[in-house]
Amino acid sequence: MNRTAKIKRKSKENGMSSQVVIVSVAAGGGHKTAMYSLGQSLARFAPSLVPTYFESHIEDLEKAHRVVYSKFTRAYDFFYDMTDSDWLRRLYFMTTSALVAKMKAEMRPLFDSHARLIISTHFMQTYALLQLKRELNSSAKIVAYIPDFDESMVHFPEVKGNIPDAVIAQSPRLLQKLAQKYKLPKTATVQAGYIPRAEFSDARKQSPKIARENLSRIDAPLAKHIQTELFTLVATGGTFWVESLYDALEPLARSSAFDWTRSQLIIACGNNKTAYQKYKSLGERHGVGIIPLPFLNYAQMALLFRSASAVVLSGVAPATLYELLETDAGPISIYRINPGPEKFNLAYVCQKQLAEFTPDAALLRARLAQLSRAPDEVVQQKQAFCKAALNERKEALARAEQMASFIERLATSL
Known part of the structure; x- marks a missing residue:
């Protein structure tokens, strides 16, 4: 059975009227855990939404992380501190276009299965999803989820003027920065909560x-x-x-x-x-x-x-x-x-x-x-x-409840 068929079958089993998909990347266990934490929040506070989980099998990113983190620590820190710069983010995505292409090929079945709301736990996947949405002229909503308390703008990519429809982030400071730069309404941002397994x-x-x-x-x-x-x-x-x-x-x-x-x-x-x-x-x-x-x-x-x-x-x-x-x-x-x-x-x-x-x-x-x-x-x-x-x-549980309500509003507005 191919991945498109698997996604369609799971959606049918869940009985979803509007399909919610949460995607994670193979870059350490944190992104996968964050994906399931989102699911835990929905199960507890918005049980009518039963998400489909999509786990990437592309290991290039994790391998690159290990090399960069262990061999080029200072250089990566310097680069990361500069990622609020628009031109540097554009350059970064240009230099990683081969990896983005792999992610697009892997996630294309999500759009074939008529996914309506896709929550991405990594900015590389968010970027690939935005490209797919534009190329396929899809009406699916893309939500960027930032599981770290990170304040870098790299987590909210832009593709030819197209940005994610909403953002969930641990850091209130990042939400403020994004709202100011992109004129995001309050209905498009929420602080993340966290529910462990x-x-x-x-x-x-x-x-x-x-x-x-x-x-x-x-x-x-x-x-x-x-x-x-x-x-x-x-x-x-x-x-x-x-x-x-x-x-x-x-x-x-x-x-x-x-x-x-x-x-x-x-x-x-x-x-x-x-x-x-x-x-x-x-x-x-x-x-x-x-x-x-x-x-x-x-x-x-x-x-x-x-x-x-x-x-x-x-x-x-x-x-x-x-x-x-x-x-x-x-x-x-x-x-x-x-x-x-x-x-x-x-x-x-x-x-x-x-x-x-x-x-x-x-x-x-x-x-x-x-x-x-x-x-x-x-x-x-x-x-x-x-x-x-x-x-x-x-506090994290209270934020998780707000986050679940936020996702439920997005899903029911489709």
Whole structure:
């Protein structure tokens, strides 16, 4: 069955009078998670709209991200800071025309299936959709969704005077900039909310001790070594990027300042076999409780987050952030961020006191060592984090309700 037929069949099963499609790009798990978060919001607050999900299979963008983020950090940051410039955005889309052409070919079936409202979670897809809409003279509405707290204008592309029909963004500042530049009415903009998958809400119903016990039973080689009573430090932040924590955490394995007698370190390695082996060898070499875990499904990842006494992140993206908040998995230390949009995410979490940025490896280790030896301080910091997390969850849920109503109005006006 081709992709057009699949989309048509799913739409018929859903019984939609006006089809809503949410598309995501293969550029890390955040865009896919954002796509399903939108679906969660609609299911909760606009149940008459049952969206179709469209996941891209083009991997070029993710491969490019890895190269640029790891090899050209400063250059990419400089470029990103300049993307409010119209000419630079036009140049960027010209130089990426081959990738845009691939995306157009992949998404053309959406228009063949008479999609009426298409929500895009990545600006490259938004640009490709705008080109398709113009070429096919389609009446479909294109909505740009920006899952990061990003303020860059690159997320709202323009194709020969044609712009997205509406925009959903985490950042109020970006919405203000777009409204001012493009004279967008209030009915065309809304701030995004965020609802994590149900697995993370379910995990919070368990105590951290029970979550560790359940995590120790999963089908993973080293999971059986997880102990329920220990101070549990969780390292996460993306399959590719969690390896970048190794140099910062490695000295802890041989440190007398870190109390390994009452502590364990669990690392979410995903499909990164190199990182898995490095952390595994580190624990074995020093005889300490370092437990790398391979790829985890959503329920298992939720158990991991709920198990945490404290968390170290190798990057900060809304998807991971709201999953951590949902499971009360703090306090959170952020060691590094990726170039580009993550500086906006960092500014948000620090402003809301949801995390602490500790880019100095020695200071990070000192902070973690202190927590390993001070259970009362861990309790105090956990309580403060949970209070901030609860406030943010409530605000994000309220925004999700407004966002769902916004999408429902767009869909019913077709």
